[in-house]
Amino acid sequence: MNHSIIQAKDVCVFYNDKQALHGISMEIPEQSITALIGPSGCGKSTFLRCLNRMNDLIANCRVEGSIVLEEEEVTGKIDVNLLRKRVGMVFQKPNPFPMSIFDNVAYGPRTHGIRNKAELEKIVIEALKQASLYDEVKDDLKKSALGLSGGQQQRLCIARALAADPQVLLMDEPTSALDPISTAKIEELCLELKKRYTIIMVTHNLQQAMRIADQTAFFYQGDLIEYGESKTLFTNPAHPKTRDYVTGRFG
C-alpha cells in the first residue's frame, strides 16, 4: 500500500438526531483507487461527502471525528473552498454547466483566480486531454456542453474537476447513469488517472470495484464492516456480512 493521503478517525455524521455514520476510521493510500460499496443508505456517500465538506451544504448535518488530509485537519475551521479545490468531485448524474465546453473546464481555475487567457487555454486543453475527451471536442470548445452525449458529459465533468488541479478525486457513482461502453471508458480513464491522483469512488457496481479498485471498503448501516485489498475482500471476505453482500445474497 502507498503512503496514506487521508486518515479518517472516528467519523460520525448526524442528520438532525439520526446518526448516519458510526465512527468510521480508515486510511486511504495515495495514487490508488479506493471503492466504497454497500447497499443504499449505508452511509458510503455520506462518508465521501465528508472528505470535501459537501455535507456543510445540508442544514442540520453534524460531523464529528477527525479527517486529516496530508497533515491538515479538514473537519475544523478551514477554508472550505480551498479544500474543495484540493479534493475534486464528480457526481452521479453528469452535470456540466449550461455553457460552452471551454467555460465549463475553465470554471475551476477562473474561480481560483486564473485570468490569463493563454494560461487558461493551456489548463483547459490539458484537463480535456487527461479526461481523454480532447480529441472528440477539440473543434467544438465554444459549443454548448449540453450537446455532448452522457458519457462525454461525464468525462467533461472529470476534466472540469481536474482543471482545478486537485490531489484527490471523489466520484459518487460516476457511471451509474451511463451505458456500458461509456462506463468502460470512464473505468479505463480512472486507471490512467490514479497515476497522478488519489481516487475514491462510491459504486453500486461490484464488478466495477473488482475491476479497477485497489482497495475496497464495505459499509453497512453506517458502519465500516470491512476494508482491505479488493481481491481479498471479494474472494475471501473476513466478515460474513461482506460475504453475503459480495455474493449477492442481499443488497
Add this chain to the structure above:
Amino acid sequence: MVSAKKENAARWVFAGCAALSILCVALICWFLFANGLPAILEIGPMKFLFSSTWAPDQNQFGIWTMIAGSLILGAGAIILGVPLGVLCAVFLAYYCPKKLYKPFKFSIDLLAGIPSIVFGFFGLTLLVPILQQLFPGISGKGVLTASILLAMMILPTIVSVCENALQNVDPSYYEASRALGAGHDRTVFFVCLPAAKQGVLTAIVLGIGRAVGETMAVIMVAGNAAILPASLLSPLRTLTTGIVLEMSYASGLHREALIGMGCVLFVLVLVLNLGFMMLRKKETV
C-alpha cells in the same frame, strides 16, 4: 363506442374554446386595421409614422414623437426595472431567510394587484414633488418620473418570472460549482443566474409589453406634450396616452388617425415580442 363519442364531443368543446380565443384576436385585428389603415393611407404612411408634427386642427397627423415616447418609456422601464427585479429575484431564491420569504413574496405579489390609476396617484403625489425639489424649475412630470413609475409597475412580473426561472435551475449545477471550490455568491451569479437567462429574457418581453401598453399611470406623470423629449426631465407623450387624451372629442380623420395609432402600437408590441422571442431561440441553440 359511447366513450369514443363522448371523447369526440369533448374534443369539439375544447376546439370551440380555442377557436373563440383566436376569433377574439382576429376580430380585434380586423377592427383595428379596417378602421386605422384607411386613415394611415390617406395621411400617407411615411408622413404618419415619421413626421413630428401632431396638430389635428391643422390636419397634421405625424405620430413620430409618440412612437419615440413609447419606445423611450419602454426602454426606461426596462433599464430601471430589470436589474432591480432580477436582483430581487436572486435575493428571494438564494439569500432570503426562510422567515422573511413569505411576507416578502406576498408584498411583491400585492404590488402586482395595485390598479394602475393608483400607481398614477402615487407618482403624482410623491414622485413628482420629489423631482420638483431635486431639480427646481421643472414640472416634475416627464421621462424620468414615468420610467420610475413603470419600472415599479413591471417589477412584480419581472421578479416572479425570474424567481421561477431561478428555482427551476437544476440544483446539481449549484452543487457542482460549490464542489469546485466556488463560494455561494460566485455560484449564484456565475452559474445559476446565467442558467436562468431564458427567464430573464421572458421577463423583459413581458415587462416591455406592459410598459409600452400602460396608459393611466403614464398619463398622470408624463407631462403629455407631443414633443421629442430633450432630456430625462422633459415631458413626453406615448401612443397610448395620445389616444386617450383625444379620443373623447376626436371625429373624422382625427378619430381615424387615433385608431391608426392603435395599429402602430399593436405592431410595435408585436415586433418587440417577436424580436425577443428570436433572441431567446438563438440562446437555446
